[in-house]
Amino acid sequence: xxxxxxxxxxxxxxxxxxxxxxxxxxxxxxxxxxxxxxxxxxxxxxxxxxxxxxxxxxxxxxxxxxxxxxxxxxxxxxxxxxxxxxxxxxxxxxxxxxxxxxxxxxxxxxxxxxxxxxxxxxxxxxxxxxxxxxxxxxxxxxxxxxxxxxxxxxxxxxxxxxxxxxxxxxxxxxxxxxxxxxxxxxxxxxxxxxxxxxxxxxxxxxxxxxxxxxxxxxxxxxxxxxxxxxxxxxxxxxxxxxxxxxxxxxxxxxxxxxxxxxxxxxxxxxxxxxxxxxxxxxxxxx
Numbered sequence: 003x004x005x006x007x008x009x010x011x012x013x014x015x016x017x018x019x020x021x022x023x024x025x026x027x028x029x030x031x032x033x034x035x036x037x038x039x040x041x042x043x044x045x046x047x048x049x050x051x052x053x054x055x056x057x058x059x060x061x062x063x064x065x066x067x068x069x070x071x072x073x074x075x076x077x078x079x080x081x082x083x084x085x086x087x088x089x090x091x092x093x094x095x096x097x098x099x100x101x102x103x104x105x106x107x108x109x110x111x112x113x114x115x116x117x118x119x120x121x122x123x124x125x126x127x128x129x130x131x132x133x134x135x136x137x138x139x140x141x142x143x144x145x146x147x148x149x150x151x152x153x154x155x156x157x158x159x160x161x162x163x164x165x166x167x168x169x170x171x172x173x174x175x176x177x178x179x180x181x182x183x184x185x186x187x188x189x190x191x192x193x194x195x196x197x198x199x200x201x202x203x204x205x206x207x208x209x210x211x212x213x214x215x216x217x218x219x220x221x222x223x224x225x226x227x228x229x230x231x232x233x234x235x236x237x238x239x240x241x242x243x244x245x246x247x248x249x250x251x252x253x254x255x256x257x258x259x260x261x262x263x264x265x266x267x268x269x270x271x272x273x274x275x276x277x278x279x280x281x282x283x284x285x286x287x288x
Contacts, residue, residue, distance in 0.1 A: 098189030108217035
């Protein structure tokens with residue numbers, strides 16, 4: 003089984019088209035996101051400065067008017083000090099919960115999982131597997147490795163580009179968030195669980211179109227457009243969906259919140275992997 007896992011990982015990292023797409027996503031996207039955030043902040047700062055200047059002029063005019071009427075009482079207004087510090091690591095962890103990485107992983111890994119049938123890899127490897135499910139387990143290992151590598155490279159370029167654009171207003175981490183490391187680990191885990199679900203569907207359906215479209219719709223929150231879903235199932239089904247829990251990671255404020263999200267991820271991984279292994283062992287390889 004170890005050899006099958008190695009062969010699947012080797013196949014992914016030696017597929018030039020997949021690596022090119024991965025490079026574009028992990029390098030160009032975070033730089034673009036940081037540049038856009040920088041421009042938005044710059045525009046907001048100009049708007050705030052203009053509003054402050056208008057307010058100061060109005061206050062000055064009002065003060066002169068009061069003095070001309072013999073009133074000289076002035077009240078010093080307390081002005082709000084806004085912290086414009088950008089915390090690099092916290093911004094990176096926050097980016098794991100918006101669904102962009104989940105969407106990318108779903109697309110690239112479903113294409114990879116289906117590629118073995120187009121290039122004949124499945125026929126070559128089938129004879130080396132003691133159990134038919136070994137090849138599926140190999141792809142599950144690829145999901146884990148690619149998720150970690152993608153998030154790591156994405157994070158490095160995101161933090162580097164934000165440091166470049168925001169300069170002296172950046173700090174590495176906001177230590178007041180005591181759950182930041184837990185949020186990071188859960189973000190990696192839930193993204194991995196989500197992408198793995200659609201890789202499993204790709205293997206089971208022996209095609210990637212339906213799983214890919216389903217994954218894209220889920221990242222866009224398509225389940226929220228289904229009316230009365232809670233009433234039909236007599237439970238709050240949204241609490242048990244991966245994307246819903248991915249979005250909740252940023253709001254973790256207690257250990258119980260983290261345990262609930264972790265339980266959902268583990269539950270999904272156990273269930274869909276058991277189903278996949280069972281089906282793969284029962285049917286023909288091709």
